[in-house]
Amino acid sequence: MKKIEAIIKPFKLDEVKDALHEIGVQGMTVSEVKGFGRQKGHVELYRGAEYDISFIPKVKLEVVVPDEMLEKVMSKIGEKAKTGKIGDGKIFVSTLEQITRIRTGEIGEAAI
Amino acid sequence: MKKCFSLAILLLLLFAGVVFAEQVQTANPPSTAEQTVSAQPAPVTSVGAASAMVTAEGVQKHADYVWTLIAAFLVFFMQAGFAMVETGFTRAKNAVNIMMKNLMDFAMGSLAYWAIGFGLMFGVTATGWFGTDGFFLSDFVKSNDPWVFAFWMFQVVFAATAATIVSGAMAERTKFVSYLIYSAVISAFVYPIFGSWAWGSLFHGGGWLEKLGFIDFAGSTVVHSIGGWAALAGAIVLGPRIGKYGTDGKPKAIPGHNIPLAALGVFILWFGWFGFNPGSTTAANTDIARIAVNTNLAAAAGTIGALITAWIMFKKPDASMTLNGSLAGLVGITAGCNNVTPVGAVILGGIAGVIVVLSVVFIDKVLKVDDPVGAVSVHGVCGAWGTLAAGLFNADGVTAKILGVQALGVATAFVWSFTACFILFKVIKAVVGLRVSREEELEGLDLEEHGNVAYPDFQIHPARSFSAPPSMPQAGLQAQTFRGMTQEEA
Numbered sequence: 001m002k003k004i005e006a007i008i009k010p011f012k013l014d015e016v017k018d019a020l021h022e023i024g025v026q027g028m029t030v031s032e033v034k035g036f037g038r039q040k041g042h043v044e045l046y047r048g049a050e051y052d053i054s055f056i057p058k059v060k061l062e063v064v065v066p067d068e069m070l071e072k073v074m075s076k077i078g079e080k081a082k083t084g085k086i087g088d089g090k091i092f093v094s095t096l097e098q099i100t101r102i103r104t105g106e107i108g109e110a111a112i
Numbered sequence: 113m114k115k116c117f118s119l120a121i122l123l124l125l126l127f128a129g130v131v132f133a134e135q136v137q138t139a140n141p142p143s144t145a146e147q148t149v150s151a152q153p154a155p156v157t158s159v160g161a162a163s164a165m166v167t168a169e170g171v172q173k174h175a176d177y178v179w180t181l182i183a184a185f186l187v188f189f190m191q192a193g194f195a196m197v198e199t200g201f202t203r204a205k206n207a208v209n210i211m212m213k214n215l216m217d218f219a220m221g222s223l224a225y226w227a228i229g230f231g232l233m234f235g236v237t238a239t240g241w242f243g244t245d246g247f248f249l250s251d252f253v254k255s256n257d258p259w260v261f262a263f264w265m266f267q268v269v270f271a272a273t274a275a276t277i278v279s280g281a282m283a284e285r286t287k288f289v290s291y292l293i294y295s296a297v298i299s300a301f302v303y304p305i306f307g308s309w310a311w312g313s314l315f316h317g318g319g320w321l322e323k324l325g326f327i328d329f330a331g332s333t334v335v336h337s338i339g340g341w342a343a344l345a346g347a348i349v350l351g352p353r354i355g356k357y358g359t360d361g362k363p364k365a366i367p368g369h370n371i372p373l374a375a376l377g378v379f380i381l382w383f384g385w386f387g388f389n390p391g392s393t394t395a396a397n398t399d400i401a402r403i404a405v406n407t408n409l410a411a412a413a414g415t416i417g418a419l420i421t422a423w424i425m426f427k428k429p430d431a432s433m434t435l436n437g438s439l440a441g442l443v444g445i446t447a448g449c450n451n452v453t454p455v456g457a458v459i460l461g462g463i464a465g466v467i468v469v470l471s472v473v474f475i476d477k478v479l480k481v482d483d484p485v486g487a488v489s490v491h492g493v494c495g496a497w498g499t500l501a502a503g504l505f506n507a508d509g510v511t512a513k514i515l516g517v518q519a520l521g522v523a524t525a526f527v528w529s530f531t532a533c534f535i536l537f538k539v540i541k542a543v544v545g546l547r548v549s550r551e552e553e554l555e556g557l558d559l560e561e562h563g564n565v566a567y568p569d570f571q572i573h574p575a576r577s578f579s580a581p582p583s584m585p586q587a588g589l590q591a592q593t594f595r596g597m598t599q600e601e602a
Contacts (some may be wrong), residue, residue: 045426046365047433047486048473 001096001109002070006061007033008081008091016080020063023076026112028111029090058089062102066098066109137514175396176319179254182260183391186384191218191276197439198280199566200374201432201485203366206284207566213279213291220292221272221299221552229271230264233304234315242308243317251316263315266394270335273388274303276340278533280485282346285553290540294346294533302532303338306525310334314394325514326521327506329403330392332447333499333521338529340492344481345533349545352482354553363476366484378435378584382411385442389449389601405447407442410449410461415440417465425469433469436486440468440494447495448502456505463501464494496522 008016013030020028034055041054063074074091082088101111195214199207227248235243245251251260275298279291309319310328328334357363368374389407390400418437422430444464445457452460471489475481484487503518504510540546547553552560559565 044365045428045430046367047430047476048422048426048469049363049365049476051365051367 001099001112002065002076003094003096004061004063004065004070004073005092005094006077006081007035007058007061007091008012008061008077009083009087009089010057010059012081012083013061016061016077019076019080020073023072024069025073027063027066031060031062033058033060037087037090041042056087064099064112066112118162120586129224164491168280172396176394177259177262179396179400180266180391180394180499183387183394184262184266184269186387187266187273187391188218188384190269190273190381190384190388193377193384194273194276194280196373196377196380197435198283198368198377198485200372200377201280201368202283203556204369204567204570205558205565207369207558208562208564209288209557210279210283211566212288212562213286213295214276216292217275217279217295217299218272220295222268222276224296224300225268225271225304226264228300229304230267231304232301233267233307234263234312236316237308237312237318240318242305243312260315262463263394266391269304270331270388271299271307271472274335274342275299277487277491278343278346279337281343281349281483281487283484284557285350285547286346287545287548288557290544290546293540293544294536297536298339298342298533302342302529302536303335306338307334307527309524310521313387317551321517321521321524324517324520326517326588327451327502327514328447328521329450329502330389330446330500332443332445332495332502333525335495336446336491337495337499337525340490341526341529342482342533344492345530346537347481347483347488349366349534349537349541350482352480353484354550356482357480361480363480368432368484371435374432374435378438382438382442385411385446389446393450402454405454406449406452406457407445409454410445410457410464411438411441413458413461414438414444414468417441417462419465420467421466421469425473432486433472436468436472436490437465439490440464442500443491443494444501447499448505451502451507452505456501456507460498460501460505464497467493467497496526533562 002059006016010032017028017030034057036056038055041052041056043050043052045051061077063073070093077091098107099109099111100107125302188434191214195211198214199210202210202452230249231245231247232242235246237243246260249260249264252258275295278294278298279286282291308317309321310326311317311322311334312319313322353366355364356366356536385407386404389404393399393403417436418440419434422428422433422437426433441461441464445452448456448460468486468489472483472486475483481488500515500518501520503514506514529586537546548557548560556565
């Protein structure tokens with residue numbers, strides 16, 4: 001089992017969600033997050049004075065999938081979240097040790 | 113403890129005022145004794161006369177009352193406009209404090225102007241420098257003429273406008289109790305004394321500036337510059353907000369939390385200005401049409417002037433600067449709204465729009481005075497420009513003398529208001545303190561000064577979640593009260 005955490009542009013969320021749903025992803029967790037990457041935010045002007053927007057709003061998508069679906073889900077997120085411009089985000093993948101579905105007590109892949 | 117002490121003093125002063133007022137009124141009977149016979153039936157006869165025989169003068173008189181009072185109510189609504197502009201341009205953590213300041217400067221100002229200000233501004237003057245009677249609206253007791261009520265109502269909302277200008281420039285860091293003291297003093301003394309020089313003869317007074325021919329129809333100088341220069345003094349004595357200037361002295365923007373509210377405020381102010389300028393006739397006559405047109409044209413031109421200037425300077429049409437531009441046009445036309453042509457109003461307003469943007473940047477970057485909402489630029493600088501322009505674009509022609517008198521008025525307003533308020537703020541600073549503590553400023557004035565926040569259900573408190581130092585006391589949060597109940601109870 002793998003856990004995929006994707007940081008994407010907020011306005012890409014619906015597109016990514018629909019695409020993942022189509023290829024059989026059953027659930028996901030989404031949170032509004034802020035952060036910066038190599039650009040280190042950017043500078044805006046307000047009333048003629050500069051201010052740093054060091055943390056840019058993003059959406060974090062968490063999806064847990066069986067190992068064999070990993071490649072497909074990653075490429076789908078990559079495809080749908082891409083604009084080609086700076087700030088498209090990143091996808092992090094990690095191995096997941098265990099899952100329990102609280103209601104039934106199922107464990108492992110059955111609980112995804 | 114200090115707060116309680118100064119509040120107690122304020123209450124005592126008010127109480128003393130009321131006692132004094134009663135004395136004035138009870139002291140009167142000897143003089144009014146002879147009048148009572150004729151004075152008491154007077155309202156009855158006037159009502160009887162109106163219904164029995166409608167005269168042209170009677171209709172005109174009533175129309176004057178109605179127009180003057182409707183205009184006064186419009187100007188009163190400008191308080192709401194100022195409140196919205198100021199809170200929109202500042203941070204969410206100080207929104208309750210801004211509302212309280214705007215509410216209280218009107219409340220404090222009303223009583224101070226009733227007790228002292230109106231008499232100083234419009235009372236019979238022995239010295240030529242300020243009026244010396246008519247305190248506590250005692251004129252009505254003497255004359256029984258209700259016009260003093262209509263006139264007072266129109267003047268008190270003007271006094272409150274001058275007072276409320278200052279709260280924006282001093283936003284986000286001023287002690288609440290100190291602001292209360294300031295608002296009583298400006299409405300009781302600073303505004304009325306200058307007002308008596310320029311407008312005293314509108315009632316029983318008379319001043320040296322108006323005798324020279326000073327043109328300030330609705331108060332570019334008398335109201336707006338006086339408020340603007342007081343704001344400058346306040347912002348200088350206070351110092352900038354924490355984080356406004358970097359260690360290299362470079363100004364940093366502290367974006368306001370709600371531009372839609374600020375825009376609503378500007379619309380309300382623009383609307384209220386149709387009472388401010390056309391109402392300054394204090395008579396229902398045909399002049400109000402030209403004044404309304406001039407007011408609107410100048411505001412429109414000011415908006416466009418600021419838009420273009422900001423677009424060129426900052427590459428984008430900055431909303432807050434454009435909103436300031438509307439106000440700049442309105443402040444600019446206020447002096448000359450009854451004596452310039454519509455073309456003059458457009459030019460005057462457009463220039464005011466350009467000036468306000470340059471002035472905001474100048475005050476921010478060169479003077480390094482932190483004025484969060486641009487009050488000094490809008491009211492002080494554009495008020496001065498409008499007063500000069502009232503002479504420059506005078507429809508009946510301009511002479512060196514007219515311009516000289518206008519310039520004298522502008523300079524006098526600066527010297528008087530800036531000096532008086534600088535001393536006032538220095539005294540307040542020494543006696544009760546002018547600025548909140550560093551912790552309180554970072555946490556927000558809402559929580560520390562007033563015990564609640566403006567938007568408890570929204571997560572817009574970046575100071576707490578991101579940059580609050582770990583040592584910051586969080587006790588304020590647990591002890592939060594709302595309408596007298598602690599939050600758990602509520």
